[in-house]
Amino acid sequence: MIGNGAVVLSEGAPSLEPLAAATGVFAYLWLLIALPLLGAAVLLVGGRRTNRWGPYLGVLTVSLAAVFAIVLVVSLLGLPADDRAVGQTLFEWVFVGGFTVPAALQLDQLSMVFVLLITIVGALIHVYSLGYMEDDPDRRKFFGFLNLFIAAMLLLVLADNYLLLYVGWEGVGLASYLLIGFWQFKPSAAAAAKKAFIMNRVGDVGLSLAIMLIFITFGTVTFDSVFAAAGEANESTLTWIGLLLLLAACGKSAQFPLQAWLLDAMEGPTPVSALIHAATMVTAGVYLIVRSNPIYDGTAFALTTVVIIGIITMFLGAIIGSAKDDIKKSLAGSTMSQIGYMVMAAGLGPIGYVFAIFHLLTHGVFKANLFLGAGSVIHGMHGEQEMRRYGALRSVMVITWITFMCGYLAIIGIPPFSGFFSKDDIIHAAFEQNIIIGICGVLAAGITGFYMTRMVIMTFFGKPRWPDDAHPHESKPVMTIPLIILGIGSVVTGAALLYWGNIESWLEPVTGIEEKPLAIPTIVLEGITLLIVLIGVSIAIARYRREVPVLAPKGNLLTVAARNSLYDDAINEALVVKPTYVLSDGSIFVDERIIDGTVEGSARLVGGLGARLRRLQSGFARSYALLMVGGAVMVLVILYLARLP
Amino acid sequence: MSVDNYIILACVLFTLGAIGVLVRRNAIVVFMSVELMLNATNLAFVAFARMNGNLDGQVIAFFVMVVAAAEVVVGLAIIVTVYRSRRSASIDEPNLLKY
Numbered sequence: 136m137i138g139n140g141a142v143v144l145s146e147g148a149p150s151l152e153p154l155a156a157a158t159g160v161f162a163y164l165w166l167l168i169a170l171p172l173l174g175a176a177v178l179l180v181g182g183r184r185t186n187r188w189g190p191y192l193g194v195l196t197v198s199l200a201a202v203f204a205i206v207l208v209v210s211l212l213g214l215p216a217d218d219r220a221v222g223q224t225l226f227e228w229v230f231v232g233g234f235t236v237p238a239a240l241q242l243d244q245l246s247m248v249f250v251l252l253i254t255i256v257g258a259l260i261h262v263y264s265l266g267y268m269e270d271d272p273d274r275r276k277f278f279g280f281l282n283l284f285i286a287a288m289l290l291l292v293l294a295d296n297y298l299l300l301y302v303g304w305e306g307v308g309l310a311s312y313l314l315i316g317f318w319q320f321k322p323s324a325a326a327a328a329k330k331a332f333i334m335n336r337v338g339d340v341g342l343s344l345a346i347m348l349i350f351i352t353f354g355t356v357t358f359d360s361v362f363a364a365a366g367e368a369n370e371s372t373l374t375w376i377g378l379l380l381l382l383a384a385c386g387k388s389a390q391f392p393l394q395a396w397l398l399d400a401m402e403g404p405t406p407v408s409a410l411i412h413a414a415t416m417v418t419a420g421v422y423l424i425v426r427s428n429p430i431y432d433g434t435a436f437a438l439t440t441v442v443i444i445g446i447i448t449m450f451l452g453a454i455i456g457s458a459k460d461d462i463k464k465s466l467a468g469s470t471m472s473q474i475g476y477m478v479m480a481a482g483l484g485p486i487g488y489v490f491a492i493f494h495l496l497t498h499g500v501f502k503a504n505l506f507l508g509a510g511s512v513i514h515g516m517h518g519e520q521e522m523r524r525y526g527a528l529r530s531v532m533v534i535t536w537i538t539f540m541c542g543y544l545a546i547i548g549i550p551p552f553s554g555f556f557s558k559d560d561i562i563h564a565a566f567e568q569n570i571i572i573g574i575c576g577v578l579a580a581g582i583t584g585f586y587m588t589r590m591v592i593m594t595f596f597g598k599p600r601w602p603d604d605a606h607p608h609e610s611k612p613v614m615t616i617p618l619i620i621l622g623i624g625s626v627v628t629g630a631a632l633l634y635w636g637n638i639e640s641w642l643e644p645v646t647g648i649e650e651k652p653l654a655i656p657t658i659v660l661e662g663i664t665l666l667i668v669l670i671g672v673s674i675a676i677a678r679y680r681r682e683v684p685v686l687a688p689k690g691n692l693l694t695v696a697a698r699n700s701l702y703d704d705a706i707n708e709a710l711v712v713k714p715t716y717v718l719s720d721g722s723i724f725v726d727e728r729i730i731d732g733t734v735e736g737s738a739r740l741v742g743g744l745g746a747r748l749r750r751l752q753s754g755f756a757r758s759y760a761l762l763m764v765g766g767a768v769m770v771l772v773i774l775y776l777a778r779l780p
Numbered sequence: 781m782s783v784d785n786y787i788i789l790a791c792v793l794f795t796l797g798a799i800g801v802l803v804r805r806n807a808i809v810v811f812m813s814v815e816l817m818l819n820a821t822n823l824a825f826v827a828f829a830r831m832n833g834n835l836d837g838q839v840i841a842f843f844v845m846v847v848a849a850a851e852v853v854v855g856l857a858i859i860v861t862v863y864r865s866r867r868s869a870s871i872d873e874p875n876l877l878k879y
């Protein structure tokens with residue numbers, strides 16, 4: 136079924152390099168997906184028999200995939216820069232008349248960086264989960280779901296056409312649902328899982344419509360052929376495709392107006408939040424937009440919409456993150472905000488695509504770091520997630536504290552931590568495009584400084600506020616070692632990717648690149664950004680340096696709104712849920728009263744008539760005789776009358 | 781004699797029979813009234829046959845007699861059975877088969 140190194144050639148793609156045949160090590164590309172899929176199958180089908188060794192198998196498959204990903208990137212680096220895209224057809228998947236879609240994989244520069252992020256961060260989180268989920272009776276299932284997620288996510292980024300991407304897209308949605316609701320005995324977790332699933336469906340409708348429109352317009356769904364033809368398509372079609380893809384991205388990446396599910400998704404175990412709802416799955420929307428860049432290049436309107444959505448979400452997430460007292464929810468707000476950054480960067484066009492991906496990669500590392508750090512704190516505090524009950528934890532959790540600080544400095548963008556390079560590049564690109572977008576980026580960076588500092592102070596500094604019976608402790612090495620690796624990653628990823636990995640020229644064949652002259656020198660811009668961030672940090676220090684009350688103070692209007700996630704649930708309720716109820720009530724009325732009424736009414740009419748008529752059957756033979764005589768007389772009378780004229 | 785007289789007689793007999801069926805309660809009498817009605821029609825058939833000068837009506841009259849004989853056999857059997865179970869030959873007595 137699986138053909139080694141079958142050739143996939145894009146048809147008539149003048150602007151794009153045709154995919155080279157997958158030979159040598161690339162012939163085993165399918166192993167990347169097959170390994171975690173095998174793990175998931177064994178763990179989920181194997182049942183209780185695999186309880187003892189199952190989790191280790193789960194870690195092993197993902198680690199092997201990570202090793203293989205490193206082998207692949209080394210081999211890819213060995214190829215000339217223009218030939219770094221290989222394709223592999225696994226089997227003919229859909230063939231209906233003249234329409235064929237092969238299940239084909241494509242490894243190019245963009246997919247490669249995603250594969251590295253997913254497998255390496257994924258493997259670290261798997262190892263961490265060994266410690267975090269140690270006491271959970273269902274941990275075999277947990278690792279099975281995690282493996283399933285990794286397989287689906289790899290399929291998403293390796294697919295060479297939209298239809299196969301859709302399979303991966305739904306696969307990660309399923310894994311996300313299963314993992315958010317992993318502790319399904321908690322009603323809140325079960326509800327959160329459903330909420331995430333349903334809100335993602337809204338985005339998925341966008342994706343499926345986009346794919347249909349792409350097929351109608353271009354007659355194919357393969358990336359290469361679609362992108363080669365995108366230049367000639369008419370602009371309004373491209374705009375519609377762009378907007379529908381954006382809707383899909385909004386659902387998956389928790390962007391406005393489909394952002395409400397991400398905060399509730401924190402009901403899942405913390406490694407899930409780190410892997411799915413921070414590092415990988417929620418960035419799939421950014422991947423989709425960047426991957427579809429030839430479509431967006433033809434439509435300024437869709438690109439502008441992308442920027443606006445990005446900016447709105449950037450602020451929304453940052454404001455929510457500033458007010459939440461639950462450490463994971465605060466981090467979730469931050470994730471929303473950072474993905475807003477990426478979406479905004481992707482909306483800038485060729486200037487921004489590279490930096491969107493760059494920030495995505497550094498964010499994947501440092502946010503996983505922060506989440507796992509938060510998980511370590513929660514683990515040490517026996518499940519307590521309220522930051523108001525933390526405080527002064529740096530003395531008892533040294534490794535967690537230090538690694539968390541690495542992530543903290545990375546996310547607020549202090550040089551030379553990784554976030555500095557990626558976020559600064561985005562702000563730089565934003566200023567190149569439009570000064571207002573640039574200012575928004577800088578302001579959001581300032582708010583980031585505020586909420587992250589607030590989080591760090593409330594958790595690790597100040598006086599201990601935990602109850603007497605809590606005995607916070609450092610986590611085991613199986614949890615701290617991934618933390619240390621990710622902590623180092625938070626420090627070096629940015630510089631390494633930029634200077635050593637040369638990310639801009641690496642991604643250029645896929646995304647294109649564009650430079651515009653900037654009015655102010657880069658160093659001044661970096662200075663300004665840093666200054667704004669430091670102002671945010673100082674405000675947080677000034678506010679939370681002194682006592683943090685265990686019970687949340689009432690707060691001003693904005694704080695209350697932000698604590699309630701800016702009333703996103705209420706807004707959704709009013710705008711979507713209520714009208715749906717009205718519609719369904721109306722339908723019920725039409726169904727029960729009008730349709731059922733007609734049917735049941737005619738039945739009652741016949742029934743009632745019958746009930747009266749059967750009284751004629753009195754049982755007296757003579758009354759029947761009278762009826763017969765009467766009938767006969769009537770017939771005679773009629774015959775007589777009819778004869779008259 | 782004109783055919784009118786036969787027809788008038790047949791009508792009178794038929795009406796008497798019909799009234800008998802409707803007003804009498806004794807099953808035997810009702811039965812006799814039915815026979816009266818049958819014979820009234822037989823009379824009409826025969827009279828018309830004579831008037832038209834062919835045998836069609838007379839043949840029909842024979843058929844009616846045969847059917848009447850068969851009917852009597854079945855009917856009397858029913859009456860006897862009903863009488864055995866109910867000790868009465870009233871036609872209003874067996875009225876269980878109703879709505």
